[in-house]
Structures are given as C-alpha cells and as structure tokens.
Amino acid sequence: MLIVSSSRLGTFGKVKVVLSVFLCFSNFHKITGHTMNRLSGHEDAKRVAAYQAVDDHIKNNTAVGIGSGSTVIYAVDRLAEKINKEHLKIVCVATSFQSRQLILNHKLTLGDLETHPDLSCVIDGADEVDDKLLLIKGGGGCLTQEKIVASCTSNVIIIADHTKLSKHLGDNYKRGIPIEVIPLSYVPVIHKIETMLGGKAPVRMAKSKAGPVVTDNGNFILDWQFPPDIQSQQSWEAINSKLIHIPGVVETGLFINMVSHVYFGMPDGTFLHKDVRNLNPHLQGSKTA
Numbered sequence: 001m002l003i004v005s006s007s008r009l010g011t012f013g014k015v016k017v018v019l020s021v022f023l024c025f026s027n028f029h030k031i032t033g034h035t036m037n038r039l040s041g042h043e044d045a046k047r048v049a050a051y052q053a054v055d056d057h058i059k060n061n062t063a064v065g066i067g068s069g070s071t072v073i074y075a076v077d078r079l080a081e082k083i084n085k086e087h088l089k090i091v092c093v094a095t096s097f098q099s100r101q102l103i104l105n106h107k108l109t110l111g112d113l114e115t116h117p118d119l120s121c122v123i124d125g126a127d128e129v130d131d132k133l134l135l136i137k138g139g140g141g142c143l144t145q146e147k148i149v150a151s152c153t154s155n156v157i158i159i160a161d162h163t164k165l166s167k168h169l170g171d172n173y174k175r176g177i178p179i180e181v182i183p184l185s186y187v188p189v190i191h192k193i194e195t196m197l198g199g200k201a202p203v204r205m206a207k208s209k210a211g212p213v214v215t216d217n218g219n220f221i222l223d224w225q226f227p228p229d230i231q232s233q234q235s236w237e238a239i240n241s242k243l244i245h246i247p248g249v250v251e252t253g254l255f256i257n258m259v260s261h262v263y264f265g266m267p268d269g270t271f272l273h274k275d276v277r278n279l280n281p282h283l284q285g286s287k288t289a
C-alpha cells in the first residue's frame, strides 16, 4: 500500500510518508518496551556499574554529590527509584548544569555546597581510569565543579563501562587531558603548556556552535595531548601541579588520589569493583537489577 500511494505523491508527500513511518517505528519501540533491549553493550555496562554503586553507597539522611555525563544518568535513575521505594531523605548536590537538570527532572531534593559542604559520597563518571585509580575527566566539558564537589567528601565513587579501564592514562582516551582556562588567557596558556611540558594543547571547538566550547563557568577547555613518554619522566601529581600554577588555568581534568571506589560495567553484564584500599580487583557478580 505504501508503494502504491508513494508513486502518486509529490516530493513533499513522500517526505511526510517517510517521516510517519519513522515516527511509527520509534513509538513501536517505546510502546513495546523494547527501548531497553536495544541498548548497546556499552549502555548496559554503564547501567550495571551505576546501579551497583548506588545500591552499595547510598544511605538514608545524607547529602550526595551527583556527577556529570552519560553514565551518571543511570545512577540518578536508580537513586530516584531507591528514594521512592525506601522513602529515603537524600539531598543532591549538582556538579554541572546537566546534573542539576537530572536532579530536578527526577524531582529529587536539590541542595548546594553552601548548605551541604560535607557530602557522604559523590557518584561520578570518568573518561579514563588507570590501574592506580587516577582519572581523566572533563571529556564532556565538566571538570571544575566536579572537582570542587569531589573535594567535599572522602568517598568519591566512579562509575564507567569497561572501555575506560587502562593501565596508564592515555592508553585508551586519546583526546588529551581537559584543562579549563579563563578565555583571555588561552593563547599564553597553550604556549606555556607546550613549551614547559611538550605535546599540543588545542582549544576545544564546539560542534553545534561557531567557536570554542564554553563551560558552565563561562571558560574555555584545552585538550592537552601530552607526549607519550611524559609518564616515565614525572608523576601525574607533579604534572598537575605545574599545570594548575599557570596563570589562567582554572582546573585540570586530572583527578589524583581522589577516588575511593570504581565500578566498571563489564561486557558480560557483570561488574568489576576496585577499592582504593585494596587495589586487587574483585569480580563481584552480575547484579544487573
């Protein structure tokens, strides 16, 4: 029937038919609940990690930090489910515009660091985690508020899919270390990073806007593609210290000695839990909930 009628339609009519078929197909997936089944392996892995972290660490009558990124979305889903089911009283502190929206959209209680400067835990994502649990963060442009919020707890919990796990920083995440800078300083900061530490530190350009990415704080992001041998010459702590002392640098996406636990969702639906107190990993099962 479609073929017969499409031959009698003009271009505009054909576009309408194609659009209706597309909308029908998307609604079919929503109606039949197939949306979850269509999740990719990566999405499933993110969900497994996020659910497990929430189940293990969220306690009643606490304030928690909510990180940013695509994995945190699953954590907030689980948190909302848990709060409603168990009638918990939890105050959520955001680390970005996105995370604030997530909290508000789930009708959770929004707090801030002014009212809740001590957090029971922070659940956040990462772009890469090395075998000492050092992190690269900021791939989505959020890092300064994340680091401030993370500094307000002794329990930073990272959730990620298995592709984020690597031996050394930069093994898997190739975009470089994000560095937030005050806009007027970006050229001298690039020059200083490249002269002092080597590599390249281009300003991150926006995809759907002319010009650079602008952070939630009104700043620019540099992605420092560091020289491969830098890790054999100096520690990440020393490198981070050099970077943050450059005038104009607001913060870096290097999170050093800040993490307590990391949960990786694995391709087979299990999760890998790493506890900083015992860096031998424990494969803990397949609670996908």
Ligand SMILES: O=C[C@H](O)[C@H](O)[C@H](O)COP(=O)(O)O
Pocket (backbone or CB within 6 Å): 067, 068, 069, 070, 071, 072, 124, 125, 126, 127, 137, 138, 139, 140, 141, 142, 143, 146
């Ligand atoms: O800038 C973004 C944040 O640091 C994210 O937590 C990080 O990029 C990981 O995001 P995702 O969970 O989407 O991989």
